[in-house]
Ligand code: DCP
Ligand code: MG
């Protein structure tokens with residue numbers, strides 16, 4: 001029997017903005033690109049959501065729905081910083097933390113639970129610590145597996161706490177719409193609805209062969225998820241798979257010189273990190289975010305291993321040159337290196353010795 005928590009910030013980007021600027025509190029706020037630049041909403045405060053404003057909506061639509069909407073540009077470095085701090089709090093509760101994105105993570109607290117400190121007590125503690133130390137709220141789901149915990153954390157937002165007792169998973173899921181399930185997107189949900197399957201309960205009552213026909217190879221897995229069974233482990237990604245650096249430009253630009261210059265600077269940061277670790281990589285990755293927040297990456301694997309800033313910058317600049325066009329405005333650039341042939345990272349060398357002292 002496992003105890004899994006899923007924790008997720010409420011209206012993450014906008015909550016951070018409201019924390020940093022008290023004049024934004026209690027107001028409909030969005031973080032995202034400008035309506036003129038065909039920007040989209042990245043995050044919407046709960047006040048804005050009352051007007052029907054949602055993530056991924058065009059900014060122009062959002063402003064039509066809410067005339068008093070306040071738009072704030074994103075401060076990704078700040079969100080990264082808050083994210084690192086919350087993951088730090090999680091890791092003090094249990095080392096078994098699996099971040100899913102900047103604002104959410106799974107925690108396996110099975111070994112932390114005692115008769116006097118149940119999973120729900122740990123969840124309350126977590127919420128309280130985040131409120132006291134970061135002045136922000138998270139919503140938490142508590143269940144025996146990841147899938148149900150994630151669905152539960154979303155049900156009582158903001159500042160929610162939803163506990164699904166062991167054995168009650170199927171009953172808990174039954175009335176919920178099918179698109180709450182992991183792996184069921186809006187398209188699949190619409191298709192399922194047209195076959196009369198609206199709720200997870202209706203889905204769960206279908207036969208094994210029906211699931212195979214519908215979902216193919218993932219059929220058996222989807223069936224278990226619909227039944228509330230999910231024994232996937234919380235995976236701690238300890239070893240780093242890449243080294244990267246990124247920066248948001250002070251102003252969006254299409255200037256090839258300025259972009260090239262930034263790529264050089266980022267390559268120096270990445271190379272410094274590689275040299276320090278004595279790592280060499282085979283793959284150089286360029287991350288780009290356009291003025292409208294569209295984000296994509298381009299990567300190239302090279303025959304000769306790279307470590308110096310010149311080598312990293314040379315490959316990154318090749319990737320950049322293909323994407324730069326007059327009028328195509330960039331707001332963020334990132335450079336990363338992966339495909340390491342590592343001398344074993346220091347952390348891993350130390351790990352067994354530390355464990356021996358425990
Ligand atoms: N985000 C984004 N684009 C999206 C969805 C999200 O840029 N289409 C960013 C902004 C969000 C953050 O990721 O603040 C976290 O995403 P969540 O889905 O957890 O949404 P929120 O935290 O904003 O709201 P909620 O209270 O529903 O979790
Ligand atoms: Mg969130």
Ligand code: MG
Nearest residue numbers: 008101103104
């Ligand atoms: Mg989230």
